Amino acid sequence: IMEDFRLVPLVTLAAFLLLCCRSSSARPEASTCGYNACPKPVPGRVNVHLVPHTHDDVGWLMTVDQYYYYQVQFILDTVVEELLINPDRKFTYVEIAYFFRWWREQSADKQAKVKQLVQNGQLQFAQGGWSMDDEAATHYVDIIDQHTQGLRFLNDTFGDCGRPRVAWQVDPFGHSKEHAAMMALMGYDGLYFGRIDYQDQAIRRKTRRMEMVWRASQDIGSPQTDLFSGKLYDGYCQPGGFSFETGDQPVQDDPQLYDFNVEQKVKQFVDMVNTRRQVYSSDHLMLTMGCDFQYQNARKNFKIFDKLIKAVNNRTAAHNVTVYYSTPSCYTKSVHDQNLLWTVKSDDFYPYGFDAHSFLTGFFTSRAALKRYVRTASNQFQAVKQTACLAGLQRDGAEAEERIDPLRQALGVVQHHDGVSGTERQLVAYDYALRISNGIDRAYPVLQSALANLTGDSAAYSGMSTCGLANISYCPFTDSNTDFYLHFYNPVSHPVWHLARIPVTGRYYVVSDEHGQAVMSQTIPVNNGTLRVPERAGAKSTCELVFNVSAIPAMGFAVYRVAAAAPGSPGVSTFTPIRLLFGGYGRGKISASKTKADWLSQHTGCGVPSMAYYYGYPGNNSRAEFRASGAYVLRPTRQTPEQFSLEQIAGVFGPVVNETHLLWSDWAYQVLRKFSNNGDSLQYNENELTVGPIPYDANTGREVIVRYDSQLSSSATFYTDANGRQVMRRVRDYRPSWPLQQTEKVAGNYYPVPSQIFINQSDGASFTVLTDRSEGGSSINDGQIEIMLHRITARDDALGLGEALQEKGSDGRGLVVKVTHWFAADQSLSSASRRRRELANRRYREPLIGYLTAEPKVKRWSGLRRPLPENVQVVTLDDWRGPNTKLLRLEHLYQTGEHPALSQPVTVALGQMFATFDILGAMELSLAANQYLASMQRLQWRTTAAGGSADQNAAREAVERRQLDQNLTVTLRPMQLRTFVVQVQYL
Structure with a gap:
């Protein structure tokens, strides 16, 4: 059988791989799960989707274990019991790291009951990753891995009925375009979030554009990476007056008792619904009924919800509102079925500010x-x-x-x-x-x-x-x-x-x-x-x-x-040896003379990347103008950084590397390295920065930066990567989606820098910095790149953490952090693109x-019989359901138009790719490996901006499937990520 594997017809191959690896549905699909389990909307009425859910941080104020045994286990215990009481009730759960723990503790009888709740659509999952991941500081490989992990558990446990239909990123602090693209490639039909910039939200509310289609990758294209995306009205918690678990007045529907309030609560509910629906376009409104670690007493919530639903629906003739238990996926399907026309977004949601002086851009560097x-x-x-x-x-x-x-x-x-x-x-x-x-x-x-x-x-x-x-x-x-x-x-x-x-x-x-x-x-x-x-x-x-x-x-x-x-x-x-060149103990500070600058330029091959720092604002958070710099918020006291006075310059001269050592203070040390030519076509310089312990007093924090001065004319424009993949164009004091009123020159221009930041000049000259971790960065002045390295704060920023950011080292003093950047200049955009892409790949791996x-x-x-093409990388090679079945992911490293040769489609043969085994057969999966790509059907949305053709996309995928089935070759287009389950035979 193994010798004839490549000749097996597609349907037989699919069945074979299904048995070997169970990478798709592991059991027959019940007709009542998924969209089939959704309530039927009532035409001509305002349909209110009551969505019970809990938001369970996988660590924040307590550790993940503490949260589980203090709170989360009781949430899942009581929710399941309440769902079993009433088949109309529904609940949405997200964080699989917790659900996995809870599931292992349940008896076989309880597991069987939970499976039935999933099969009939009462218990649904949203997103389904191991955690609700950050979108700024995460790398695309980690994002894919943690979603694969969570969705694999759901698939193994519940089959296709456990598959989430929507992504649920309701708490992260800004949203990445690349993250959205990956959500689309994982097969989600929608994405919901709780936070966008306050100026953006105000405009979207006025124009009823709180929901849109996010065109998340111009390289992979539409409709593959189009994703219906919605901003929740006011975060992910309950509307005011309806948080029954935290003490809001419940529905009291017994007229024999005092405080009978049915009419009052119905009016309060309908008024709230009518206010909220003014900012959305469809006849449907989603109400998120839950918040952080709620439903530890699920009985209280569901009993009151039952009464509220009954009371509102008994009076529908008076207010034209119908309410029912629902889920984010059911809401998405209902909105889709109205076949409305949606605006298109093609940028991202960074930086995120929630008022004029509170930009959540400090966390790009925190810890x-x-x-x-x-x-x-x-x-x-x-x-x-x-x-x-x-x-x-x-x-x-x-x-x-x-x-x-x-x-x-x-x-x-x-x-x-x-x-x-x-x-x-x-x-x-x-x-x-x-x-x-x-x-x-x-x-x-x-x-x-x-x-x-x-x-x-x-x-x-x-x-x-x-x-x-x-x-x-x-x-x-x-x-x-x-x-x-x-x-x-x-x-x-x-x-x-x-x-x-x-x-x-x-x-x-x-x-x-x-x-x-x-x-x-x-x-x-x-x-x-x-x-x-x-x-x-x-x-x-x-x-x-x-x-x-x-x-x-x-x-x-x-x-x-x-x-x-x-x-x-x-x-x-x-x-x-390290030779002292300028300065020294007892000699005073070094002046910024031309002699020193010329020497540095000669021995580093560039201008001097200089260290500096901002003082963090020590506000009391009583009003927006008094917002303190904290773990989330970046808010410098002044918009111009404080300059160090350079104390010493030392040098190292050798056959492998020349080094320039700069002592800025007793807590800021810098080493610039220029390497000899070692035969590598991708040369670069290195900047090692040792920061800490940062001086601290009770009133002042410090935000330490490095500035690279390239002398390029960059026209207020710079570029950062999104999660290590596609590049985003940034313009100082500008947002593509709305007319920005800039109120924080520094914090309002900071962006995530997971791996690279660069500036270009009109003649093609480019200057790039590659980071060794995710950091915050910007170009505050033309020709400059600024990256934040390390920070401590004197205050908490009053966003819930409850403590200032003051990390300690092993000696009890402030933590010392060592950061390394690679930087290089290029004279053409194509050479700069190649250097950036290749070195960023090396930097991570x-x-x-x-x-x-x-x-x-x-x-x-x-491990490869021959290296892959320069623009192709193995993202994942992992064991999958047995010793002879593997999960294989490949990616195209370049975007469209980045390089005349390396941005072209490329074809690779799978069969004899690896040194220790042959690949005998392959089936393509969704990005998170929980669906066969051939059977993945996402909802399609009408948009105001023309996109790609679904029919053309289907035809192209059919060609790719034939190519894979007939000769085990794979073609990768720019930025494309392709995932396969492969059957192998070891040599």
């Missing part, structure tokens, strides 16, 4: 260390999954998956909009970091086992170590070893060049490549900025060993040897370094 930790953990997660698949570890049992799962869950939880966003309390941030750390510890043996399996060398890899604090030159392994091997695993689908920087205890070493040839290397003393980091306590390293690792194989590895040597030995490293004492048998290996 910078956690943001970096999430990024590095995600990269390790991808590498572990890749190697486990390539090695076929699942053939030996489920241990590998069980070891990987804690990291999968930890990363799914931290994507939450009060997780990686940095808007959680300090104890919760610690909890997120602990979960990630434990997850990495659990998953690392899988990497060791996979490499041992791939190379047949368990002796070497069983002792492989990692150094998680190498960025601060702390590595216990190199503290105690002077002759060792370095294993560089490259998760990228192409060979990469890597500049290694290894903490060492000596000055002289010989570095040998996989062929035993000496590699040019250089040792540099650990700089003063790093030496002051308190987490280095106990470190013995005195130097950093720097060398180039050339062309690490695609999805593979190279092994180098490092051995201590005597000075003058053949191939020995060059020791390059950095090589993983393993430290070994035993010499590995295999020094160089690739």
Whole structure:
């Protein structure tokens, strides 16, 4: 059978894969779930969709565990009991991280009852990700992974009846265009959110444009990435007067008792409905009846709702309002069926301000260390999954998956909009970091086992170590070893060049490549900025060993040897001390003279990226004009940053790298690096910035930035990426969707920078900065790029967190953060685009370094039989429902028109792509892998702006399916993400 797999007819292949991997519906679909379970609207009336729901943050003021055992378990317990009482009742649930926990605790009888509630449409899920993720600081790989995780659980447990029909992003602080595009590609029919800028909302209310069609990717096109999107009237909680769980007056319908109020409550309800419906276009109105962690006493809510529905509907003739239990998906279907014409939005919803002085742009940078930790953990997660698949570890049992799962869950939880966003309390941030750390510890043996399996060398890899604090030159392994091997695993689908920087205890070493040839290397003393980091306590390293690792194989590895040597030995490293050039203790501050500026420009290859800081406004939050800078809000006291006085300039000159060290203060240290040409066509400079402990007093916080001055004429325009993928054009003091009244020059011009920010000049010149984590950035002045690095605040901003942002290091003082940027200038837009795309891909998927004492048998290996085309990347390679079934995602890295060659469609063959197995058959899935693409049918919407043809799209997809079925080839168009379940045969 396996040998004839490619020849199996499509319908048989689908059935085969369904049994193997259950990646689509796992059981017959009941006719009463999905849209079939929706109440029938009443024509000619105002149809009010009463939507009971709860919003359960996966960590914020308490940890995820605390929220679960204090509150969430009781919500699900009581909701289920109340749904079983009355078949008309409905409830919507979102956060699968909680539902998964609760489900495991239920008896078989309770699980059967819950399945029936899902089958008959009473219990519905919205979004269905592991968490309701942030949209500013998240990376697209993490967004996809956490949705795949949640939706996979729902599909396994409830089949297609458990599939959410709409996305529910009601609490994040701004909304990303790329996130919306991915929601469309996951198959959602609608998206709802609770927050948009106050100026935008005012205009939309006046013009009845609170709902629209979001055209979320011009590259992939319409209708594939068109998404019906709606702004909830006033957030996601109940209307005023109808929050019965928190003490609002209930419906009292017994005339024999005092306080009989049916007429009063009906009038209050109808008046509220009539007010709200004035800002929407259809005959339908959705009322969200729930809020944070509500329904711990579901009986109270549902009993009163039953009375309210009955009272309103008994008086419909008087007010023409009909109300019934509903869900966001049922509301979406009802609105769709009216076949109205909708306006189109093609920009995004950043930045988000809720009044004239409260722009939620501080969280783009808040908890910078956690943001970096999430990024590095995600990269390790991808590498572990890749190697486990390539090695076929699942053939030996489920241990590998069980070891990987804690990291999968930890990363799914931290994507939450009060997780990686940095808007959680300090104890919760610690909890997120602990979960990630434990997850990495659990998953690392899988990497060791996979490499041992791939190379047949368990002796070497069983002792492989990692150094998680190498960025601060702390590595216990190199503290105690002077002759060792370095294993560089490259998760990228192409060979990469890597500049290694290894903490060492000596000055002289010989570095040998996989062929035993000496590699040019250089040792540099650990700089003063790093030496002051308190987490280095106990470190013995005195130097950093720097060398180039050339062309690490695609999805593979190279092994180098490092051995201590005597000075003058053949191939020995060059020791390059840090030499003081200008300034010094007792010499006073350095003046900004032309001599110093010329020297810096000569030795860094650019203008000087300078450090500065804003003072955060210490308001009391009593009114908008007194809003304090906090974990969410960025609000500088002055719109011009405070400048440091440069104290010292030092230099390092060597064969691998030249460095310029700038001491701005005892808490701000900067190292600019210019690398020698190592054969890599993608050259760049590096800027390492060590910030902290930031001085603090009771009245003043500080927001630390770096400014790059390119001298380009950028015409108030700059560009940032959205979640690591499509690029967004930004114009200072401007919004594409409405006439902006700018009230905060800095905060109102800050945008998320998940991976890159750049400016262009009309002649094609470009200047780019690539970040190592998500940060906030802008171009406050023409020719400049400004990025916020680290921040502390003196006050809370009164948005619910209840504590100021004041992170502490291991010594109890302010946290020290080390940030690294890559930056480069280009003379043409096409060369700049190639550099940005390739380096951003490398930046996220950095090589993983393993430290070994035993010499590995295999020094160089690739998991691909040949590198993929330069514009194609394997996003996901993961085990899926059995040892011979895998989940494979591919992406096109470029947008339309970015590069004359690399922005073109590209075709790849799947069959013999990987080195350890053949792909025998494939079926294409939705982006989140919970539907077969061929059967995915999304609602189509009429729009005021012409889009693509649904028929043309269907025809193109049919061609792609034939291409996949007949010869296992896949064509990727610009920005396209394609997901497959594949059947493999190991070699």
